[in-house]
Amino acid sequence: MSEKTPDVGIGGRVKARRDDLGLTQTDLAKLVGMTQQAVTSIENGETKNPRKLLELAQALHCSPQWLKTGVQDSNAIPLTGVELWDDESPVGNDDVYLPFFKEVELAAGGGRVVELDSTGNKLKFSLRSLRNLGVKPENAACMTVWGNSMEPVIPDGATVGVDTGFVDIKDGEIYAIDHEGMARVKCLYRIPGGGIRLKSFNSDEHPDEKYTGEDANKIRVIGFVFWYAVSRKKH
Structure with missing residues (x-):
């Protein structure tokens, strides 16, 4: 292409x-x-x-x-070889095991209380793929997104990979944030004076949110969303 x-x-x-x-x-x-x-x-x-x-x-x-x-994201790099892994799985030379916080609810809608509990679950990634993305394995984790505000790009129930080592805001990029105890996934934009704007892909139902002053200080960037995927149940 x-x-x-x-x-x-x-x-x-x-x-x-x-x-x-x-x-x-x-x-x-x-x-x-x-x-x-x-x-x-x-x-x-x-x-x-x-x-x-x-x-x-x-x-x-x-x-x-x-x-x-019709415009290709020049920063997009395919990430392959992702598998659910447990203590019984064989280990390969190029395997990296990222914690998978199944109970964490990264709200892409109104927000839910964050509950960090990985219960030992992990996702297996290719170390080479992470290196190509500039992600250090020790800074990466996977979490689940709930809500429809980021549809159709990141639908309800999708899994995202978060790089906690990259928290500097680049306008228009997708980040996981801690918003007063709620974990959310949004596109972030900086506002002059230290403010921040949260943007959803589903802007018809979820208009932009702007925060300045003390309200902006209540938002902590957890990390850059470097990967996302979704699975579906048969109906």
Whole structure:
């Protein structure tokens, strides 16, 4: 894929990637968990903001940003080889085991109380992939996101990887934050005078939040979200 493609819309990009990968509409529908008719609707331009954008991007081996806008995120690096791991799993030379805080609720909506309890669960990552991302294993952890404010990019129930070693705010990047005892995932922007703006992808339901002065000081950046993934149950 090039850095920027002609503006053929999300439907044109979905079809182009599907054709590149040799997939039929039925094949893609099965990979994403939707009907073939739903894929047709997207490719015909009838559905312009599909809820399963992340799943489509994963199935088509591209970024959600490129699918939605046609502009590739130059900082995006594919991260592969992620597995759930426990004490019975074999250890490889390139394996890194990040704590997986299943009970932590990183709220992408109104917020929930943070409860740090990893219960020994871990996710296995490739050390090489983490190095490519500039993430030190000792600074990384995985957590679950709840709420719909970051959909369709990070849907309710998604797992995110957080780099606690990177807390400096770069405008527009995604971070996990501690907001007065609530763990949340938001796009952050700096406001002159030390303020901070929290932005959600689902801005129709969750408008921007601006904090200045003492209110801004109540927000602590936990770390940079360097990876996210979602799994689905069969219905």
